[in-house]
Amino acid sequence: MGENLSKELNLNIKEFKIDLLKNGSDPGALIPLLQSAQDSYGYVPEKVINYISEFAEIPAAEIYGVVTFYSQFRLKPLGKYIVKVCEGTACHVNGAKSIVDMLLNELGIGVGETSDDGMFSLLSVACLGCCSLAPVMMVNEETFGSLTPDKVRKVLKKYRQK
Amino acid sequence: MVEVKVGLGTCGISAGGYTVYDELKIEKDKNNIDFELKETGCMGMCYREVLVEINDDNGKWLYAEVDKAKVKKIVEDHLISGNPVEEWLVKIGKSESEDPFFEKQKRIVLRNCGEIDPNSIDEYVGMEGYSAIQKVINDDSPEEVIKSITDSGLRGRGGGGFPTGLKWKFTREAPGDKKYIICNADEGDPGAFMDRSVLEGDPHSVIEGMMIAAYAIGAEYGYIYVRAEYPKAIERLRTALGQATEKGYIGKGIFGSKINFDIKIKEGAGAFVCGEETALIASIEGKRGIPRVRPPFPAVKGLWGKPTNINNVETLANIPWIINNGPEAFASMGTEKSKGTKVFALAGKIAKSGLAEVPMGMTINEVVFEIGGGIKGGGKFKAVQMGGPSGGCIPASMGDLKIDYDEITKTGAIMGSGGMVVLDETTCMVDLAKFFLTFTQNESCGKCTFCRIGTKRMLEILEKITLGKGEEKDLDLLEELSYKIKESSLCGLGQTAPNPVLTTLKYYREEYEAHIRDKKCPAHSCAALIEYKVIPDKCTGCTLCARNCPVDAIEGSVKEIHWIDPEKCIKCSLCFQACKFDAIEKI
Numbered sequence A: 001m002g003e004n005l006s007k008e009l010n011l012n013i014k015e016f017k018i019d020l021l022k023n024g025s026d027p028g029a030l031i032p033l034l035q036s037a038q039d040s041y042g043y044v045p046e047k048v049i050n051y052i053s054e055f056a057e058i059p060a061a062e063i064y065g066v067v068t069f070y071s072q073f074r075l076k077p078l079g080k081y082i083v084k085v086c087e088g089t090a091c092h093v094n095g096a097k098s099i100v101d102m103l104l105n106e107l108g109i110g111v112g113e114t115s116d117d118g119m120f121s122l123l124s125v126a127c128l129g130c131c132s133l134a135p136v137m138m139v140n141e142e143t144f145g146s147l148t149p150d151k152v153r154k155v156l157k158k159y160r161q162k
Numbered sequence B: 001m002v003e004v005k006v007g008l009g010t011c012g013i014s015a016g017g018y019t020v021y022d023e024l025k026i027e028k029d030k031n032n033i034d035f036e037l038k039e040t041g042c043m044g045m046c047y048r049e050v051l052v053e054i055n056d057d058n059g060k061w062l063y064a065e066v067d068k069a070k071v072k073k074i075v076e077d078h079l080i081s082g083n084p085v086e087e088w089l090v091k092i093g094k095s096e097s098e099d100p101f102f103e104k105q106k107r108i109v110l111r112n113c114g115e116i117d118p119n120s121i122d123e124y125v126g127m128e129g130y131s132a133i134q135k136v137i138n139d140d141s142p143e144e145v146i147k148s149i150t151d152s153g154l155r156g157r158g159g160g161g162f163p164t165g166l167k168w169k170f171t172r173e174a175p176g177d178k179k180y181i182i183c184n185a186d187e188g189d190p191g192a193f194m195d196r197s198v199l200e201g202d203p204h205s206v207i208e209g210m211m212i213a214a215y216a217i218g219a220e221y222g223y224i225y226v227r228a229e230y231p232k233a234i235e236r237l238r239t240a241l242g243q244a245t246e247k248g249y250i251g252k253g254i255f256g257s258k259i260n261f262d263i264k265i266k267e268g269a270g271a272f273v274c275g276e277e278t279a280l281i282a283s284i285e286g287k288r289g290i291p292r293v294r295p296p297f298p299a300v301k302g303l304w305g306k307p308t309n310i311n312n313v314e315t316l317a318n319i320p321w322i323i324n325n326g327p328e329a330f331a332s333m334g335t336e337k338s339k340g341t342k343v344f345a346l347a348g349k350i351a352k353s354g355l356a357e358v359p360m361g362m363t364i365n366e367v368v369f370e371i372g373g374g375i376k377g378g379g380k381f382k383a384v385q386m387g388g389p390s391g392g393c394i395p396a397s398m399g400d401l402k403i404d405y406d407e408i409t410k411t412g413a414i415m416g417s418g419g420m421v422v423l424d425e426t427t428c429m430v431d432l433a434k435f436f437l438t439f440t441q442n443e444s445c446g447k448c449t450f451c452r453i454g455t456k457r458m459l460e461i462l463e464k465i466t467l468g469k470g471e472e473k474d475l476d477l478l479e480e481l482s483y484k485i486k487e488s489s490l491c492g493l494g495q496t497a498p499n500p501v502l503t504t505l506k507y508y509r510e511e512y513e514a515h516i517r518d519k520k521c522p523a524h525s526c527a528a529l530i531e532y533k534v535i536p537d538k539c540t541g542c543t544l545c546a547r548n549c550p551v552d553a554i555e556g557s558v559k560e561i562h563w564i565d566p567e568k569c570i571k572c573s574l575c576f577q578a579c580k581f582d583a584i585e586k587i
């Protein structure tokens, strides 16, 4: 099983194991380990959970418990373009709802879903940290501020044509 | 040498800061000019990003809203020919007059933010950096440090306002061979960015604050628990820690003493409740972040069961300043029970959205109007929301209220961690209460029944009201549920979750009643309770609205007055936003 996992992940698992030996049964390194799995795969695959479970002797159910508790972790792969629309307070009072509505309309998917063609995933986040540009959304690493529904349409068009 | 600094906090980066930085570099090389190009953190004026500061013999010149196109002119006119481009300047050379945005501020926590390059430990050291930790190691006993912090009157900036010196004393006195210090950089309030800006702009000040705290309580290990959503802050923290380790400031035998100190960064994984100290500890231990009953407090039994002191980012960034300037200097600012300054993230319907640090005791009106420039677009000031999902709304009529922990608590809101969202007449208070409850309902960890189910029931009632289906008795039920949830929740999340509802019910009950009795939303915000209409006198028949309507609900041809079919209209507001002649109204 280990050979199917990325190199980086294997490395981290080794470190995790060392940590584990050092700290007895302290599972303090579980979250960083899952974060590194997600960095490598874009999500936390089932096989990784099973592997960690076997290797670190933590019941898989407990790992699932941690994975599903934190909104950062995903059990399914995401689309090519990840649209993160901000629904923080500043964006909310500056009209985030019309932005979300437009995204739902244009993408034809719900929040947390990925389009069938694997192009877009839509996520809602609380504060992207640039409230002065509210309402804001991010597509992968790029930020778009002072949005209007019309601007959203134009941004999506640009990505569709890429 | 002439210095050119580009504000590269998340705000500056989002506005295109790196494009400006790169362009400056290209121009510099192309024209072969001798100036030092530097990165710096958030300068505070987020509403005018990208900001570029030129520091030359004639003083400091701050350019606002710089983009790629403007760089060329600034380089040619200012840097080559020595003629500053007046029309783009906010701060003008040696002139005394400051932009009112800065004039009223007192920068202690933000002393280096937007001044120094956060990636350079030498620049931090140049600003008295790491002198406070050396001073305490050489001259003060841990007890003396604790006394200084107690005398300064510093209270926790993470929201609770607990006296920092006292908390340190408890952890110092708790029996145990191993102790921990944790920096809480989870910043969960969804509209606040003070801690992020400090970490991005001046990471060393937080590290030094942690070192002093560690010395005072007797800890050799520290953790910084930072939101994974703050990649830039994490990157700069890692750089700063690397530099401090390399210089031997952290590690074994720091500054020639016998003291060891090490810091690890833990990335949070996206759960609001993990800002609560016991949940945060569970999360560092690799578990689900679920709070536990206190006592025992973390000071006695914290991380891995050992005495642990948790402080917020801003609390810690104050520490080196207090040691360097003395507790009296800190205590001379503020009110009787709230000393020093507070950093606020100004956002919402405010003209000058950004980061402002003000002395405690300043009034809300001063912050909103004198620093924040009043309401964006000339609207009418309605309220400020402080404390995010745990806080509440303070109405404009109480604008003379002083910023002070206890004064603010009396209104039903809380000081919180520093989010200040300004609202105008277009904000519906019922909708805002619903917004926060949606958030807390989502983020409730589910351990306590009242918090898990009670918030859900409250949310359902609020939804009913905003849909125009509310009943008179709903308001009493909301209040009853609020008090039950407050009483029977274990942690601060549940105990404070009803605050946004309670404060809006207290100050804006008539708005709730209008939704219930008249089926009207006075702020014209709740979609189910408004109608869009074309104002015939203003309509020019440009067809823009009809072209924007996603459901073909607008009829009319070129140069004809248009008409919105109320049966088909889905109230998406697109026509309202698209119309260039203000010819569509909400009623």
Ligand SMILES: Cc1cc2nc3c(=O)[nH]c(=O)nc-3n(C[C@H](O)[C@H](O)[C@H](O)COP(=O)(O)O)c2cc1C
Pocket (backbone or CB within 6 Å): B155, B156, B157, B158, B159, B160, B161, B162, B164, B184, B185, B186, B187, B188, B189, B272, B273, B274, B275, B276, B277, B278, B310, B311, B312, B313, B315, B316, B417, B491, B492, B493
């Ligand atoms: C639901 C909840 C969320 C919290 N979120 C934060 C946070 O994001 N940042 C923070 O510093 N404190 C937060 N706190 C407060 C912490 O529990 C703790 O009181 C604080 O970190 C102590 O530091 P201080 O004394 O320096 O303020 C939160 C508390 C609760 C109940």
Ligand code: FES
Pocket (backbone or CB within 6 Å): A086, A087, A088, A089, A090, A091, A092, A126, A127, A128, A129, A130, A131, A132, A134, A135, A136, B190, B191, B192
């Ligand atoms: S609330 Fe949207 S960026 Fe802060």
